[in-house]
Amino acid sequence: MAKANDFFIPGLNIPGNTSNKIGSMVTPLTVAQIGGLNTLGISMARLDFAPYGLNPPHTHPIGTEILTVMEGALYVGIVTSNPDNHLISKVLYQGDVLVFPIVAIAGLSSQNPIVIIIANAVFGSKPPISVDVVTKAFQVDKNVVYYLQTQF
Structure with missing residues (x-):
C-alpha cells in the first residue's frame, strides 16, 4: 500500500556541503531516496557549487539531463562523441536552461539515472x-x- 511519504522528501532547499576537493555537492533525488519514483522514469538532483567548484566530467548512460541555474553563473560544457570530440560550452545565468549548474536543479529521464564519473x-x-x-x-x-x- 502506497503512502504519501513514498512520494515525498523534504529539504531540497538546504544547500549541500561544498567544502571538499572539487567544491561541489550533488543531492540526488532518485528512486533510492523517493521510493515512489520506481517505474516513473524521472528523477532530479540539486547541485551546489563553491566559487570555482566543479562537477567532474561524467555521463548518465541511461538518462538525459536538463538543468536550470537557480542562482549565480555556471560555465558548462558538453563534449560530442567520436569522431570529432567537439566541446560545446556556454556560461549560464540565473533562469537559463540547458539540456545536458552555483545552485541548479537537474531533472533526468530515469528514476535511477546512474552517474559514472x-x-x-x-x-x-x-x-x-x-x-x-x-x-x-x-x-x-x-x-x-x-x-x-x-x-x-
Whole structure:
C-alpha cells in the first residue's frame, strides 16, 4: 500500500556541503531516496557549487539531463562523441536552461539515472587499468598516469 511519504522528501532547499576537493555537492533525488519514483522514469538532483567548484566530467548512460541555474553563473560544457570530440560550452545565468549548474536543479529521464564519473572509472579502477593502456588512450606520459592513479 502506497503512502504519501513514498512520494515525498523534504529539504531540497538546504544547500549541500561544498567544502571538499572539487567544491561541489550533488543531492540526488532518485528512486533510492523517493521510493515512489520506481517505474516513473524521472528523477532530479540539486547541485551546489563553491566559487570555482566543479562537477567532474561524467555521463548518465541511461538518462538525459536538463538543468536550470537557480542562482549565480555556471560555465558548462558538453563534449560530442567520436569522431570529432567537439566541446560545446556556454556560461549560464540565473533562469537559463540547458539540456545536458552555483545552485541548479537537474531533472533526468530515469528514476535511477546512474552517474559514472569518468576520472574515477579510468584512474581509480580496481584492479588498475594498465598504465600502458591509459597512457596510449590519453596520449600522456606514464608519470602523469601514475600520479592520477594515486589520487584515487
